[in-house]
Amino acid sequence: MPEFNRRNFLVGSSVLGALGVLGAAGVTWDELHHRAATTPLAAGSGVLVLLTLYGGNDGINTVIPYADSAYHAARPELSYQPEEVLRLDEQLGLNPAMKGFAQLWQQHNLAIVRGVGYPRPDHSHFRSMDIWQTAAPDEPVNSGWIGRWLDATGGDPIRAVSIGPVLPQLAIGAKYTAAALDPASAPLSAEMAAALSGLATVDPHDSAAQALVCAGYGADEAVLQAFSTIEPPAKSPDNPLQAQLDLVGTCIKAGVPTQVYSVSLGGFDTHADERRTQQQLLGRLDTAVSGFLADMATHPRGRDVVLLAYSEFGRRVAANASQGTDHGTAGPVFVAGAPIRGGFYGDEPGLTDLDNGDLKTTVDFRDVYHELLHKVVATDPGPAVGQGRRDIGLIA
Template sequence: MTRFNRRQFLVGSSVLGALGLAAGSVITWEEVHRHAAAAPLAPGTGILVLVTMYGGNDGINTVIPYADNAYHDARPELSYQPQEVLHLDGQLGLNPAMKGFADLWGGHNLAIVRGVGYPHPDHSHFRSMDIWQTAAPDRPVNAGWIGRWLDATGDDPVRAVNIGPVLPQLAIGEKHTAAALDPASAPLSPELSAASAALAATDPRDSPAQTLVCAGYHAEQAVTQTFSSIGAKPAAPGGNPLAAQLALVGQCIKADVPTQVYSVSLGGFDTHADERRTQQQLLGRLDEAVSAFLTDMAGHPRGRDVVLMAYSEFGRRVAANASQGTDHGTAGPVFVAGARVKGGFYGDEPSLTDLDNGDLKTTVDFRDIYSELLHRVVATDPGPAVGTSRHDLGLIV
């Protein structure tokens, strides 16, 4: 094998993204421990876990207005009867698949923010998710809201971690990105690990492009030291991919990994047909995964530090379509859960009859939720990420 030194490699390196350096450090499950041992997360530091439900979850059949005749009239075959739902009060109930969420509600550790959206809603999955993940409804921007927090607060590559090899837009900043922890990746061999360490070393003769490559390798080294051998790789309980992701997050938290924001996801919520069966199955996976994670955290000293938010890019239209599904809508519920959460309803329940061309009217701007989570959980100034005109809803005690 031909040998070459660091400078020869850097001079010949014209594609910075070849190893993911332009889009954040990709890390493996076997790389999770040394940095945690050297610089553990300080006790009492808030930890935010973001759960993205891709596809546009039908919020009306998630937090169900079972006592509203307009609900049953709009969905004569798709609606749930009062005896089927998990009652939260005399008007609203949870989907029958969400028994764990109902328990969280009963323990006052679940906040349900109703009617969440943004001005001038977009029915495109791609544009609406881009808006939610960048927190910029008025114009397309490159940086996500967590990415802007990273840009504003330093260059530690493990302050935010996405579980999975592809970073969501929310985790990408202009200068810094979250790390991507891919449980399926194989660890670097000792030879490649040593070579990576050598390539991370700086040299005063480096050009700006070479310095950027070295910075990427330096970030990879920091990530490798952080995420090295926490323990055995968790399997997906019952084939539930979200449960596996959250189990991995839980192990990272227990190991005192210095990460304040984790991102996980569950897809499949685009229920244009056969919605009841599909959505109930997906909400069951969400419920199983979140409930198991928060129960596990409740038995650990770090449990008090953890707050989880679950959201989707939009809700669905009020009326069912001809395929026993629903089409792209606007506002929907956001769930915030954890020991520090002040349980209850927040935001006004959208009317099912006073509609905007068949869609629910937004009653809460999603950026207010983001702002409070950054302020109260991450303990940072939310301004650089979501702007200065936001206000707390009182979700976090």
């Protein structure tokens, strides 16, 4: 390995940035490593995992009204037959790709909130996702609902961590933002760590700024030597969501002082060939979430974990000419974990009582957020979701 020129390295900000040293919203694996050892999350603290399904998941072919003739009439080739679905009761069943979710339902660890949306729905991906992530359907705002929680309760960015190189809107506050952890982040190799250790050596010719950087490296080196027991999970290249949730699970079990994690899965804009595409995506969702929650069930901190899965909108009731569905409105939301009172919540939207071809909302998504903040994060939901919201009864 080429010898490092210490002074040239210190002034190479692009290299420092690549190593995660720069960037107010960035966090490295080693930083989480340090915080887990020095200020671990208090036992019994709730942990909320927010899973965003980007693209507008078709809720009707996710929680399937298999016994409703209007469903089959609206989707003659796209609908699932009763023998294909994973039945939840005499009216509704899960997509056949969701066997793990069906098991969670049987264990009473899965709540399905039906007809979730917001007033005056918008069919734009960008505006609708903005509404869901800011919890402000009436007018655009700059802060997200988790960001406002950070604003109201303190500035430590580690309390909320987004898995991925870019922060979602939900994590950005007016004063504070959550931290972003890139799934590719990992501890440095032994060779690189040995090379960088020389950067902590004091040089009397350093400027004040260079001396500060050197002192930081010295502190980091001490941390790495003292706290070297947390290992990142193996990558899951075929299922990016599984890789994200594996990382979340490792952090939770290590005691990282984070109460809110954000992960995501995209690809749900199924205007054509929906059945095959959506079933593949729901299979990835199912494998990742059910595996994550099964792993959590084996650990003492797992009893405090709740996962929310949502999308920016559902799809229209009728299939289009390309065997897909177009942008709709309300859809189901999944809330899963050991603290959950399993079952259905909210009224099932009627397939014939429509608003210009769209499902009518029966539950405001801010009520779901309200309960998660109240019961899981143990905070006043008002600053994040506004006044006048209520708990639904999902959490024991």
